[in-house]
Amino acid sequence: MKRAQLASGVSIRRSLGEANADQLAAVKEVIGKVRAEGDDALLHYTQKWDGVELDDLHVSPEEMAAAVDRFDAQLLEDLAEAADNIRTYHQxxxxxxxxxxxxxxxxxxxxxxxxxxxxxYVPGGTAAYPSSVLMNVIPAQVAGVKRIVLVSPPGKDGKLSDGVLAAAHILGIDEIYKVGGAQAIAALAYGTETIAPVDKITGPGNVFVALAKREVFGDVAIDMIAGPSEIAVIADDTAFADEVAADMLSQAEHDPMASAVLLTTSEELADKVAAEVVRQLQSLPRQSIAARSIADHGSIFIGETMDELINAANELAPEHLEIMAEGAESIADRIDNAGAIFIGRYSSEPVGDYFAGTNHVLPTNSTARFSSALSVYDFLKRTSIIHYSEQAWQENEAKIARLARLEGLEGHARAVESRSWKKEN
Amino acid sequence: MKRAQLASGVSIRRSLGEANADQLAAVKEVIGKVRAEGDDALLHYTQKWDGVELDDLHVSPEEMAAAVDRFDAQLLEDLAEAADNIRTYHQxxxxxxxxxxxxxxxxxxxxxxxxxxxxxYVPGGTAAYPSSVLMNVIPAQVAGVKRIVLVSPPGKDGKLSDGVLAAAHILGIDEIYKVGGAQAIAALAYGTETIAPVDKITGPGNVFVALAKREVFGDVAIDMIAGPSEIAVIADDTAFADEVAADMLSQAEHDPMASAVLLTTSEELADKVAAEVVRQLQSLPRQSIAARSIADHGSIFIGETMDELINAANELAPEHLEIMAEGAESIADRIDNAGAIFIGRYSSEPVGDYFAGTNHVLPTNSTARFSSALSVYDFLKRTSIIHYSEQAWQENEAKIARLARLEGLEGHARAVESRSWKKEN
Known part of the structure; x- marks a missing residue:
C-alpha cells in the first residue's frame, strides 16, 4: 500500500486506461449482427459465448417458480426487507x-x-448479484416505468441464477430474457423479434457490455459507465484500525482495479491499518483480487489537519466515503464531492451496498464531482410547456422578433410576426 | 416535402449519420496537444483556425465595457427581460x-x-447567439454554481461578438476566454496555465466541438450532444396554414439537416401548408438552407384521427411540438415524448427560443423519449448519506452479512461483522 503525505496542489486522483480497439471492433460487429439478424444473432452468440443452445430466450413462469422454490427462505426474507428499505428511500x-x-x-x-x-442488464456467473436487481429495478418502479425488462446471460445449464430470479420475483418483474453480453445490449437498444426495444438501459457488466452501452448511447439512454469500486475513509485516532481495514478490503475484494484510500491525521492509525490490512488479507477468500487492488491502488495519506483531509476527499470525489472521526457529521457537511457518505463507526460500507435503502449504483473515478447515485430521477423526463395567450403575444412579439433578427434568424422573426399578418388581412 | 399517410407499425423516426473518422482523429490530436502544451497549444490553434494571433486569451474588463457600450440599448433591454423570464422559470x-x-x-x-x-461553449461567427448564453448560464446560476466560465472563438479582429458579451454582462459573467473549437473543450476539461478546468461543459458547437465533448465525457460532465433542430406541428382544420408554414420554416432555416413535420387530420390544411411553405421560402434570407431542409427532411403526415397524430408525435418524440388544434391542452396532456410543447396559435416556437422562460436547449433526434431540456437539475448533484446507529447495526448486521455471502463477497460480510469482533475482544 502506497503511503504519502498530503500536499496541496498535488492531485491524488488516478486516471484509468482507454478501451481496447479490438474489443470495440468486436462489440460493433455484434451490434450490427443483432440489428440485421435479430433473435438468430442472439441465439448464435449465446451458443458461442455462453456455451448453451437455447430454443427460447424467455424465462418461463415455471422456471421462475422453481428458482424461487429452491431459493433459501431466510435469504428471500432478507432480500424482501432490503427491497422495502430501498423503496422507502427512493419514494x-x-x-x-x-x-x-x-x-x-x-x-x-x-x-x-x-x-x-x-x-x-444483470451479469452472469459469480457477478449475478441479486442486490443489483433491487438497486436498478426499484428506482424505475418508483418512477412509474410501465415496462421493465431484465436480461442476463444463462449458465451452461441454460438457466439464470436462483438469486437473480428470486429478486425479480420479489419485485414482480416477469419479462426476463436469457441473453447477455453486447448482444443483449443491442437487443435492448434496437429490438429483435422477441425483445421489444427499451428507452433506457442500466446495470453493470463486463468490458463488452460497457462498450456496447457506450455504442448505443444516444439511440437509447444508458446509466453511467461504472468504473472499479472505490472507498475512501477519513479517520482520526478515535477509529478502530481493524474496522477501517475491513471496510477497505470490502471494496478491494471487488476488483484488482478497485481502490481503497485512507485519509488520516493519525500516524499511529496509519501504521495499524496497514498492518491490519495485511493480517486480514491472509484469510480472505478473494485474497488474490484484494491483494492486487491494495498493492496497486491502495493508499494511505497523512494530513496535518482535518481540513487537509476534507480537501483531499473533495479532490478525490470518491464513490464511497466513510467518516470515522470525532465530529463525523460536521465533517460530512463539508464534503461536496462524494457518491455516498457513511457517517460513523457503525455505517460500514456494505450497509449501503445491501440494506440501508440508498442506491449502491454510484459515480466512480472522481465523477462524483458532477454525477450522482442512480435514482428515481433517472427514470423520469420533463417536458416543457409553453402557452402564449393573444395578449402575451401582443405584448412581446416585437421583442422576440428583434432578438431573432439580432441572431440573423429572419424566419424566426417572421414566424412570430405571422400571427399579425393574419390580423392585417 | 414528403407526404404520407400515417400507418401503424411504420416508424416515422429518422436516423442520423456517424461521425467522420478523420474529424475524430483531428479532435484527438488537438486534445492531446492542449493537455501536453497548455496555453501554447491554444494560441497555436487560434492562429491556425481563427486566423488571429492573440497575446492574451482573456476578455478584459475594458473590452467587455466597450462591447456593451456599442450594443443597441433596446436589444440590451430585450435581452435583460428575456433573462428575467428565464430566471423566473428556472427558479x-x-x-x-x-x-x-x-x-x-x-x-x-x-x-x-x-x-x-x-x-x-459559445460558437463564433453567425452562430454566436446571445440567447445561448442566457439559456446555458442561467440554470447554472440558479443552481448555485460558483464559477461559470465562457469560451468562444474570436473573430479575425481578435474580438468576441458584442451580443455575446452583452448577454454575459447582463448575467454578471466575467471569466471569458477567446478560444474555440476542440481546443477550447480540451482546455475546459483538463485546464491550462490560464484556464482552470471545470466540472461540466455545456453549449452548442460544430462537429469538432461535439466530437471533443464526446471525447472528454467522463473526465468532465457534458450536456447532451444536440442534433439538428426539429419541429413537429399537430394541426387540424382550425389552424392557419401560413402560421404553420412560418413555424416550420423557422426551424428549417437553422440547418439543412433540420426537420419540420406536419401531422394533420386535414387534407385541405396539408395542401395549403405545402403551398405556403413554397411561397414563404421565396423571400426567406436563409432560403437555401431552409429549402434543403424542407426538401430532405420536411414531411406532412395525414392521419384519420387525432389519436393517430398523438401516437405519431409520441413515436417521433420531437424536440419542439406545436399544437394548433381544437382541444390543444387536452391533446398536450396525452403527449409523453416531446422536448417542449407549444400550445395554441400564439405559441409560435421562437417564443420559446428567446423569451417565454423555458430552456431552448432541448433533446433532439427522438431522445425526448428519455431526455429533457437543460435545467437547474443539470448543475446539481446529489450525495447519499448513510448513518447507522449501534442499534441499527445490531438489528441488521446478520442480514447484511448473509446477503453479502450470497453474492460471494466474504470481505463485505466481515466488514459489517468487524464491529462485533470489537465487542468480543
Missing amino acids: LQELQGFRHTNPNGSYMGQRVTPIRSAGL | LQELQGFRHTNPNGSYMGQRVTPIRSAGL
Missing part, C-alpha cells in the same frame, strides 16, 4: 412538475413523466 | 434534499449541492 426522490401563470394569460410549465420502458 | 426547478430517520437511530438522506464549476 422520497420526488421531481415536481409546475406551472407558472402570468397575468396576461400565458403560462409556462414543466410536466414530469416516467420513461416508457427500461432494461436492466 | 421553479427545485431538487429537494431529504433525511429519513428510523426509530433505531439510523438515518438515510440525500444532500443536494451545486457542481463547483461549469464552462459554456
